[in-house]
Amino acid sequence: MTATALDVDYVPSYVRGAWWSPGAGRQGTEVRDASTGELLARVSTDGLDTAAAVEYARVTGQSELGKYTFHQRALMLKKLAMHLNAQREELYAVSARTGATRGDSLVDIDGGIGVLFAYASKGRRELPNSTVLVDGAVEQLAKDGSFLGEHIYTRIPGVAVQINAFNFPVWGMLEKLAPAFLAGVPSIVKPATPTGYVTAAAVRMIVESGALPSGSLQLISGPARDLPDHLDYRDLVAFTGSASTAEKLRAHPRIAVGGVRFTAETDSLNAAILGPDAVPGTPEFDAYIKSLVTEVTVKAGQKCTSIRRALVPRDLVDDVVSAAAARLRQRVVLGDPRAADVTMGALASREQLDGVRESVQQMLAAGAELAWGSLEAPDVVRADGSTGTSPDGAFMEPLLLTWPDSDADALHSVEAFGPVASVVGYTDVADAVRLAARGGGSLVATVCTNDPDTAREILTGIAGHHGRVLFLNREDARSSTGHGSPVPHLVHGGPGRAGDGEELGGIRAVRHYMQRTAVQGSPNMLTSLTGIWHAGADRRFDAGHPFRKPLSELRVGDAVRSDLRKVTLEDISAFAETTGDTFYAHTDQEAAAVNPFFPGIVAHGYLLLSWGAGLFVDPAPGPVLANYGLENLRFLTPVAAGDSIRVTLTAKKITPRETENYGEVAWDAVLTNQDDELVATYDVLTLVEK
Template identity: 30%
Template structure:
């Protein structure tokens, strides 16, 4: 097969009154109003950020210094006790109001996400829906999850034991550029509803999306200073965030995550890290080939592959490999590339010039080591400055950089296999363990395979959205893909300190005066055998 370019749509340019000069984008005045929400102070510098679709400016962003960042933490620390005394019921109501605001104003949110990240509008809607789901989940369930819990005491009726949760204090959140709205919501909102205040550092490239949610949260009733946003390079303000946070939540690269973990370790404070991935998909011999191929297009090329849980490796049983590859290539070639703020495009742009360079180098390196480009494999400046075709490779060997290293772009390698055990072993043969996908008509068999994969999430007959969208269950990585989880009860309770309180009545936990220790221990041993038989003990 030979490479065929995808069909395209292009955007018309418009004057500087719109962000990035993009037709239909919010005005530059609107961007300036959002930027005004950034925490600043004396000595703030600035950077100009550009739109991937046009490489024209989107915003001039103030950059925090170390002192400005520490001052933001000080304000958050002063605000935290009052916020913590706000009832959980009221915190929930704020999140439910935010849920409605996000859905009501989604068109502006979609525009901002597209303008800043370059992704297709349907991929941007994934962020709107995820934000709404997270707001609703914690808006409905936090009081139950945070409520004090009674536990059976050591002596029935005489020991009353209670488990309670305290907010940690001020949570630091460092967010990436690739999912600026969804990951802000998934990390910031549970921290707030748990009674913490938050200082967040979103990436400069996509700061407007985070600031948009910040504005809506305050409209929903969140007190000023409960959530503050600072901007700046990690090399300048990262140390302050690591040193001032009572808990740190980071999403980004594995090397940076390791550095942050080392910096935090000396303070004995806790953290969660979602890091890199090289996510596999296994297509079992009985899979619906057409469905698996369609699912692979979404799993590999949503957000132009710039998604931590997107698939970069596909293992297909040899009995269906040719049929799968033909179907997959056909559907991939049908993807429409586009740079307009509507739903016409199937795939958008890469977000930064660095990502375009990294993707191009990975594909060139694979070619140089014998890989076959089945479709795609080239930049598309005719569509926009940072576009790259969705790319499928075969014959990739371990000499190629992308064989084991995360590409984080619209590139996937397809491999054959004859034995399922071998496919599982190859899927697990990576330092990463973030997400995986298994396809089969026999879901029981697929679940057996899923339990053998060393990844934090596994999706059966889906690429990533089933677990990503089910916000009531935890999401995170094994091995070098991270520590800790977001979403579900885990994503809320990690932002709390656990405290156990027991009240003892009557009988003491040592022999009473005049009772020999031998008699006491024998009596207690009988009691322990009885307690073992009591349900719930």
């Protein structure tokens, strides 16, 4: 098999650093072109040693990934993203066999590559250049500061098993792989059979890139029912697919009682709510119709985030159906995605088509009415440009259903996983909230309104039932990424029926593949374990001014302590006059004395910070290139005229940049007065040459 053509009988697996296929004569599941029914390959894992794959990940994968820091892994993700980006046209060609149009493939392939780029960037900006991630503030556990506690994250010591759905064979893999890899955890990817050949093509490209260490990625193409049998508390299973399969996995002894971490993203009867103010002719109504049609047709409606229930004011049901039908007539050209002008392709397989039709028939029997579209085999554009039926293709027209009874159980429980949406009338906003919640937990809801009060009422009513809520109005309709597009920066998942799991969400997803541990010890011990200086740990004052040291010489704990500087009333008045900050606490003795926080006129906090910089800065050119900010600033004790201050500056955290000739240094800065009382505490952030 190559990235562009299947030239073997079986879709191969990639395990223990090598490609594997079953021997000749093995039985396998047939995989066919969604548009033509052409036999593409067979899928079988007969004879594959899944236990050995798990062990290889735990031993080789863990060992190899453990050699690298977060930043180094992030750069590997960037290299991989660039490699796949250069070859995505080849992936488009393979993806077309699944019935996906170029636009569908862009969502899957470019979307997956975009996740890699996002985590490559976030890993370097938001994680330390180390292998330990500190979580939250230090807790003082002894009055004298000799005993501390804090939480840290380290990678789980096992393997991440990623079981993916058929609808996103590339994005589904990469959106799980990226955070797991960044955390330092090897992955075993198990794609769905109907489109697993696209995943295999992508994995072949990944292997050929040489971007990832040995053992960090394996692929099982085909059934792997015994895979959970070989897992234990060290491992994690991330599942995307049907709720019924998720429940079977949850019940597996290794997961139910064996401690295997498990997260699921499953069926979701997502809603789109049209606000009462969004009447025909408003930008919000237009945005709603556009979103509804997009979600019914992209990937032929085969998305876990697709709009299944369009909740609209009862007197606008006909208007919404009419407007959506008009847009469908205008925009949809159904056919083989390899034909020019086709905008909607086939479902992934004939089996999938049969399942969608069966679900629609079930809803019609429960009271739904077919408002637009047909269940009959449609005429389609064939690959050669001709038009006619495709007996072996998995084509289906978009369908719009209406429901005389908006509380029909089937409306809120049956999902037709295809180009099908129900337009449902509600009486008022409270009723819309109630109907949305009847989905039993959803991945996403869209709300189209320009009324903040309506938006607030809907959000407070439905947020607890949804993982994400998109508000569309005239201000963001053009810039929005859309109802059905999870972004790597935000959480993807939802409660209840949606799986009660969570993926993506920026660095939150990386933590899913890590263990949070409470660590207790002395300041020196915690400094050694985390690489971050803790108050009370040793400082080095006699090793020269730390601002004269490049990163190659600077060490955590290097410090400088200044002499005292006296504050005068003239200094305070001059600062007030030159800055315009004439707040009474700095200019009016009588008024300041009445304030319970001040003893009279006091120095400006920013005057003290400026003096603090003057007390620790070494003025000659040196390794320190720039000051780029302050963090965690607190003013604790007021300073009056006649008091004195000094600063103690300690190298707290050193973060070299892998691709630059400088790094970031966070300095613990403490201002104290002549009585050694704390005046201010803050972190100074600088860029320092290596």
